[in-house]
Amino acid sequence: MKLVILDYGAGNIQSIKFAIRRLGHDAILTDKVDEILTADKVIFPGVGEASSAMEKLRSSGLDKIIPGLKQPVLGICLGMQLMCNSSEEGDTGGLGIFDLDVVRFPNSVKVPQIGWNQIEGLKSDLFSGIPEKSHIYLVHSFYAPLGANTIASSEYALNYSAALQKDNFYGVQFHPEKSSDVGSLILENFLETI
Template sequence: MKIVIINYGAGNIQSIKFAIKRLGYDAFLSNDADEIQNADKVIFPGVGEASSAMKKLRESQLDQLIPNLTQPVLGICLGMQLMCNGSEEGNTNGLGIFDVDVKRFVPQSPTGTIKIPQIGWNKIEHLGSDLFMGLQEDYVYLVHSFYAPLCKETIAQCTYGWDYSAALQKDNFYGTQFHPEKSGDYGANILRNFLAL
């Protein structure tokens, strides 16, 4: 199985590569269109700021490639957010795969004052996809100041001031706001499920 992690200069790629290695697979880092298109599975990571990350995607024309991929694609953290219509972060237009706009957390929430960014473990609930095959609700690791609201493509949710999308799916595209590569055995099982799709 050929697994490609998209390397566009905005991803926490080494920790994902090591997590895949622990599952017994090799993952290749690439921004080459042919390599990405010919992969069996594609992982689209992201750490940092949305508008600068989208700029890097446009410069390498990956913004045209990614939405047209037909194999299973997993966006992680900012990668998932960039797969949405847009983001309040830098007033950024996204890839338009998931039909939702990413919002900024504000300190005053319906449940009281929250700290921004959310950093740490949070319970993931209302699981509804093969990505969570054989898994119960559990805790995952998150670091983010922006979130995708609940929408028709939500396949799992967390609560932090608001209920929000912890994971999204549309057709062959999956996204997790949390970091499976930093979420212990639970996250490893999610990656294993993705590779088995």
């Protein structure tokens, strides 16, 4: 299997590569269009700030390539948020794959949300073998609201989308590579089942 991690300067690449290697796979880190188009699976990572991340995607032309991909694509954290219509962070236009606008958590809670939380309402093969209310690891100040593409939710002051799916596009707000056995199984499901 040819597995590609999109290279656009995101910050959590090595931990994702290690998690994938533990599952017996290797991944190519690239921004080359031909490598991306011929991949069996694509991981769209993300740690950082939305507007600067989108600027990097635009400068490399990846903003035009990603929405047209036909193979399974997994957006992680900021990667998932950039797959939405927009983000309040830096007043950023997104890729428009998920018809949601990412917004900031209310001032009534501490941001970023850092640490372990639970996911529920699991609705996809991505969560095959994952029990309801499993714990996952998150670091984020902005969230995607619940919507038609929500396949898992979590709660922090309010219920929000912990994971999204539309056609071949999947997104998780949490970090599967830092979410212990649950995260490993979610990555394995993406690599082996989907």
